[in-house]
Amino acid sequence: MKMTLIAGSNRKAATSTILLRYVESLLKAQSLSVTFVDLQELPLPFFTPDNQELHPNVQHLLDTVADADGLVxxxxxxxxxxxxxxxxxxxxxxxxxxSGKSVLSVSSAGGPMGVSSLLHLQSIVRNLHGVNCPEWISIGYGSNSFGPDGAPLAGGMRGRIEGAVGNFVELTRMLAIGAAAAAK
Structure with missing residues (x-):
């Protein structure tokens, strides 16, 4: 299975990107193919429907999304x-x-939790006809410290992230099997 991860911050050393790198390590540990798109390193021009010629960075983003079985x-x-x-x-x-792909939403907030951003993100995913993973990952103030391996240091956070990633992978598998059966 192929997974595309998109880090949606333009801040260097953003905690949401560090957290996503940890998710990447969990997926790679399961021998999954992972493409990491860091929007801080891959700047995109402002979207406009009037632009018919796609910037190479935009084309790279679109290709990796289209090629993926699941998105984070x-x-x-x-x-x-x-x-x-x-x-x-x-x-x-x-x-x-x-459409029909599983999507896991991840957020990092300066306050207690990033629930509002996750709700907005899941609404966008629904409008793109994606399948939201029933779990999400949110870290907030006090839980955004990471060890040398990139894993969160907060008690219990590591287990919750591993559980959410495991459920996301299982959802992606089920949807891929369903899509393959429908294509026959």
Missing amino acids: LATPEYHGSVSGVLKNALDYISAGQV
């Missing part, structure tokens, strides 16, 4: 919503590229 989207929470950088990237993506 990570965002910092800004003013109760997703980052503008991630929203801009998602505006380029069409429903045909996400």
